[in-house]
Amino acid sequence: MTQMNKRRPTTPKQAAMRRNPVDDLLDPELFKALGDKTRVRLLGCLAKCGRPCAVGEIAQCCSVDLSVVSRHLALLARAGVLEASKSGRTVSYAVRFGEVSSHLRALADAIDACCPEGSRDDMSATCCRPA
Amino acid sequence: MTQMNKRRPTTPKQAAMRRNPVDDLLDPELFKALGDKTRVRLLGCLAKCGRPCAVGEIAQCCSVDLSVVSRHLALLARAGVLEASKSGRTVSYAVRFGEVSSHLRALADAIDACCPEGSRDDMSATCCRPA
DNA sequence: CCTACTCTTGCGCCATGACACAAATGAACA
DNA sequence: TGTTCATTTGTGTCATGGCGCAAGAGTAGG
Numbered sequence: 001m002t003q004m005n006k007r008r009p010t011t012p013k014q015a016a017m018r019r020n021p022v023d024d025l026l027d028p029e030l031f032k033a034l035g036d037k038t039r040v041r042l043l044g045c046l047a048k049c050g051r052p053c054a055v056g057e058i059a060q061c062c063s064v065d066l067s068v069v070s071r072h073l074a075l076l077a078r079a080g081v082l083e084a085s086k087s088g089r090t091v092s093y094a095v096r097f098g099e100v101s102s103h104l105r106a107l108a109d110a111i112d113a114c115c116p117e118g119s120r121d122d123m124s125a126t127c128c129r130p131a
Numbered sequence: 132m133t134q135m136n137k138r139r140p141t142t143p144k145q146a147a148m149r150r151n152p153v154d155d156l157l158d159p160e161l162f163k164a165l166g167d168k169t170r171v172r173l174l175g176c177l178a179k180c181g182r183p184c185a186v187g188e189i190a191q192c193c194s195v196d197l198s199v200v201s202r203h204l205a206l207l208a209r210a211g212v213l214e215a216s217k218s219g220r221t222v223s224y225a226v227r228f229g230e231v232s233s234h235l236r237a238l239a240d241a242i243d244a245c246c247p248e249g250s251r252d253d254m255s256a257t258c259c260r261p262a
Numbered sequence: 263c264c265t266a267c268t269c270t271t272g273c274g275c276c277a278t279g280a281c282a283c284a285a286a287t288g289a290a291c292a
Numbered sequence: 293t294g295t296t297c298a299t300t301t302g303t304g305t306c307a308t309g310g311c312g313c314a315a316g317a318g319t320a321g322g
Binding site for chain 2: 297298299300301
């Protein structure tokens with residue numbers, strides 16, 4: 001049984017004391033990076049392209065100024081979502097596929113682990129979980 | 132074989148045209164809700180507690196005014212992360228465990244699916260994927 | 263070196279959002 | 293009905309953040 005038998009705290013305040021994987025995985029800085037329409041568009045564009053792309057190239061995906069795109073990409077890189085690489089005078093950004101998806105899955109697992117048995121309202125979420 | 136054999140577009144602009152699951156799953160509104168320090172704290176607190184909690188109760192988890200907590204919780208509910216239920220004069224919020232975790236996993240899958248074979252840099256991400 | 267090219271940075275403008283405090287709503291209960 | 297309790301909503305203030313434009317930094321080529 002991987003099922004923990006820690007007693008559940010009664011109040012949210014007590015619960016807040018308990019260390020839990022969600023504390024680290026629910027990173028506001030990461031989600032802030034994904035919380036902008038333009039940035040999400042750039043990210044989706046880059047993900048669907050599936051290869052490192054130059055800043056100028058990526059900028060053609062949306063109608064904002066190149067300088068704005070540059071800033072957004074740098075921010076996404078700082079948040080760990082993208083990886084930058086420089087070659088000559090062109091800077092390319094690529095999605096950190098593995099890091100991002102494994103972070104998201106770890107968070108999903110951590111959230112599920114918080115859910116008391118029987119109150120799980122979506123059974124498609126049992127994938128990846130040790131039951 | 133679930134492996135698609137769609138040719139990959141060369142430019143990000145072309146890639147942006149192609150419909151892809153990430154387009155819907157990368158929802159800025161959802162991530163904006165998770166992109167605030169206080170809100171994330173409330174959410175983590177509520178998740179770790181694992182049961183519906185009253186607003187006043189949850190407010191004790193952080194040092195901001197009760198009215199601020201009320202607004203944050205309403206926002207998280209609007210974003211689909213929490214569910215509100217009223218009983219008498221107390222309003223309780225609970226984490227929508229199944230919805231949230233399955234959304235995150237679906238996004239992780241969609242992102243992985245964008246990743247060209249062989250460039251996956253984190254092999255722990257192969258869980259849940261049809262290879 | 264001077265120019266062209268790619269990207270980044272400085273700056274000002276405006277919109278959004280987080281916060282505290284106070285007032286209002288709404289439900290239970292004497 | 294009037295009071296009390298739990299929560300929401302109104303309002304003003306301040307900080308953050310996205311944007312365009314212009315200038316700067318770094319690289320390649322004549």
